[in-house]
């Protein structure tokens with residue numbers, strides 16, 4: 269009995285040590301150099317126990333991206349001053365041999381030019397340009413396996429003439445040459461974006477309910493104020509709908525780019541905890557009227573799924589693209605809120621239905637869960653899968669809305685169902701299980717939603 273208690277105490281102490289440890293990350297970049305170096309320092313541990321993991325995916329990307337292909341010069345440093353070369357492991361990680369020698373630091377370089385050339389989807393790649401560096405955290409920062417929960421101090425070092433901006437702590441007054449950030453853990457570090465260089469424009473939108481920023485890089489002239497107005501309008505409408513704002517601050521990051529090839533795709537945008545990133549191909553005309561819907565949709569993700577989600581979304585298995593059963597909810601419910609409820613575009617129901625009707629058989633024959641599992645890695649790379657997932661989720665939301673309003677005699681609506689999910693997550697602080705979704709919504713609305721739920725679980729007829 270005693271032995272077990274000691275073992276237990278030992279495990280608890282180890283876990284606490286890891287959680288208490290502060291890691292130091294240093295991102296080093298020389299102006300107009302297309303690669304960066306990263307240094308990660310930690311409490312010494314045997315080299316044989318240290319795996320440097322490079323992410324292969326991130327929450328909400330629904331894609332498998334081989335970021336390790338752009339990582340080079342991987343080295344571990346022993347406390348006695350020796351250097352050990354990193355060797356690629358069986359997956360997306362580096363090892364440092366079988367030695368029990370203690371190491372306390374690793375470093376590596378990331379080739380951003382190669383990354384952008386090879387990744388055809390602009391929403392997955394960081395960008396390096398003259399006087400500009402735009403980084404997605406998860407595309408450049410790796411971690412020592414087992415230390416994901418530890419707090420991080422991040423130092424960014426660049427040319428003294430370059431200002432530094434991060435969505436971690438958005439400010440209009442930027443530091444030049446170097447800046448430092450205290451970050452809760454690895455997931456928060458890589459969820460953020462980092463914009464460096466003389467060509468980054470930053471604006472704070474006045475009169476916003478939370479500090480609201482636009483950060484942009486443009487290879488054409490742009491109207492920052494206009495984007496700011498749309499961002500503010502979108503944020504206010506979402507705040508009215510949900511009745512509260514969970515983000516401490518928010519940044520809309522925009523990149524207006526000359527396409528680097530005809531095959532590169534600039535159509536996808538990405539949501540993060542407190543920011544969104546949009547890309548625009550400036551060689552193509554873009555319908556500015558679509559912008560508000562796009563903004564509402566992506567800011568809306570800061571409520572769901574970023575702060576209320578099913579299993580697999582968070583905590584995230586960074587070194588694989590995990591299978592996720594609830595992409596239809598993550599995307600479809602926010603499509604419904606954005607376009608149907610807030611923008612009151614009821615004709616969009618027909619478009620969602622046409623996405624189902626026109627789908628190929630390999631999509632049509634899949635039930636909801638199966639299609640979500642397929643979309644976990646191929647949501648955007650075959651966008652017929654992505655469109656089908658959000659269309660099924662949005663049409664389910666519509667059916668739920670009609671059913672709830674009818675059976676509650678107008679006292680409740682779909683909004684109560686989605687608020688039910690958000691409140692449940694706030695209370696339970698864990699991902700909801702698949703079979704918990706319908707009961708949570710039924711309880712929140714006071715209407716038994718099992719018949720609508722069952723109907724949408726099946727493959728469409």
Ligand SMILES: [Zn+2]
Pocket residue numbers: 565566569599
């Ligand atoms: Zn989305």
